[in-house]
Amino acid sequence: MIAEFKGEMMRQYEMTDLGLLHHFLGLGVLQTDNYIFLHQKKYAKTLLEKFELRDCKPVATPLAMNEKLTKVDGSDLADETLYRQMVGSLLYLTTTRPDIMFAASLLARFMHNPTKKHMGTAKRVLRYIQGTVNYGVVYEKGKGAVLVGYCDSDWSGSEDDMRSTSGYAFNLGSGVFSWASIKQSSVALSTAEAEYISAAEATAQAIWLRFVLSDFGEEQAEPTKLLCDNTSAIAISKNPVHHHKTRHINRKFHFIRDALQDGEIDLVYCKTEEQVADIFTKALARDRFEVLRTALGVISAHILEGSVSL
Template sequence: MEAEMEMIHKNDTWELVDKPVNRKIIGVKWVFRTKNNIDGSLNKHKARLLVKGYSQQQGSVFLNGFLKEEIFIEQPEGFKVAGEEHKVYKLKKALYGLKQAPRAWYDRIDAYLSNLGFEKSISKPTLYVKKAEKETLLIVSLYVDNLLVTGCKGELIEDFKKQIVDVFKMTDLGLMTYFLGMEVNQNEHGIFINQQAFAQKVLSKFNMSKCKHVSTPVALGEKLSSTSEHDRVDEKEYRSLVGCLLYLTATRPDILYAVSLLSRFMHCYNVTYFKAAKRVLRFVKGTLGYGVKFERAKELKLVSYSDSDWAGSVDDMKSTSGYFFTLGSGVFSWSSKKQQTVAQSIAEVEYIADAGAVNQAIWLRKLLYDLNEEQVEATEIKVDNQSAVAIAKNPMFHGKTKHFKIKYHFVREAELSKEINLVHCCSEVQLADILTKPLAATKFEYLNKQIGVCCFVAKEEC
């Protein structure tokens, strides 16, 4: 707490003034947190002083996210100035908790990085790249007040870290091994990311550390419906479980379909859904330590796999779209989402799924361009439906496609501009199958290996 107060005073964040008349004084609160290492050992104790920003009123002390008006806060307990307890602090800069705080921090770090010669990505405003002609010198990615830094030379990275640490008083954590609950293993062969520690916490939280594991996260042929009549379960527990599983999908695409399916029933939780959610946890228990593997590749070629099921939702007959993107080796981008439209044919279902993959492909191509990894050739999107491919490549009017929503014909435009290229592939090699439907154990395990989901074994192939 003393360290936090010292930093606040050092940054000249506020000044002590007399309490103003007819002005709202915002309260403050201390938040304490214990930060641990990957192995569970203590890293440090942290205290943070937060402003109760929820009491801010639109049009008074809060105006479009900027510190436009004077803001007064009370003195924090335990640190009131002796003899001047009746006074309050007038903020010069934003503190954590204020509605202005995120924008104020972003504006400051954005200005600093721009002065250092970084270019902000248009496609992703939290990505900054420093270039020298065709060479990428440094890449900085922001996540709130966390910075990930990489570059082509170690000395450039070290120089940058010294500059940023000196200005913003940050802590240099060295080579990334743990970030936002994700564990990162890096070696000369590639990178492996997983969330084993977080998964163990989830298993312990729901008393399933000793449960029997299952071979697949979703039972083959299982159909969930919001109209089924079963006993209700605890609302908070079900939502908490699904929320934990959603966070696990950051490194576990093999459970994404199951978790996406369960998240559709947050409003009508019952015993059936809770058992289905626990089945996913049982699968996680049997595959504890699994994650996504990325090997070093000579060529960074963007490739996509797109697929869908057919009227998988019992409630509204809507289908589920899914896609994977690979870059060199291993998948790095994935999605499983119920479609917004009821399709009248398998071709329409696949075409709608392709449209979602095309949107993501165009955004990723822009992102890679910003990183000096321009995709000169069209990005292949592999589809296992020949009719969907024909619809995209043939702009002629057809009676069976006249009811398609106009937004989905964006696929044709991307095809004509040579940004994407829909390619037919057989169903046996369609990786996105694992994102759209329940599978038998044999095929599920095969696809899992193909997308690079495995267990990390030091000095050995996964």
């Protein structure tokens, strides 16, 4: 059918068949009968050259597990222009590398008056890229187009203001759409409140994705499962009574209850060790980081079937 459509297009319009897509807006594209693999190897190598880290020693994770970053850490100020260039480049790299999403968003908090410690952390992320330069996102063909979401929050993760960091990821078949964001509040939130707000943000994304998929002819017949590892947050979402546990939550977040009643989402409990969005909220130990990285669909091109060359 695709061949017939292409033939009809070429008869109707003046056009040339250039074959399979290989590059698009800086992204590398590998296509086979079994998968589509997106990567930014060339861009990653350019960054390592630009910031003079071509021969640096690689590390296994983008962030040290127990290291905390603050606005004032006692170290001298770093080159602000260079730091901003470095962080901006890392943010663009997250297009195919959601495994560095949390690290890049964390570093972006310190764009004003970055210190040498912040700069050292940014360079560590690049050292991680050095060891994973062949990595990208894989999309396997033939998977069912069922949307499933994960949401999580790291309660009071910010050292400066004790605000929480939340993130969510959506899986469509084997493809992953992900984002990490920092949620700010004027008051301290309980763990359940922080998780509830994370679920509400993920619900908004789920509704939008369902709408887009419907336009593509992939309408989601069943409610989108949204996996959360906090039972209290799930209880709040399914309780129509605005009780004392939600006194710090802005009313705008309570639309999650409407989405539940309308059958657009279904907030479901999952074990913490199965929570994929955990990779967007905090620095993790190597073993867990690698498990969640694979769950996101971020793998090396070298382990794909047939072992491809980028």
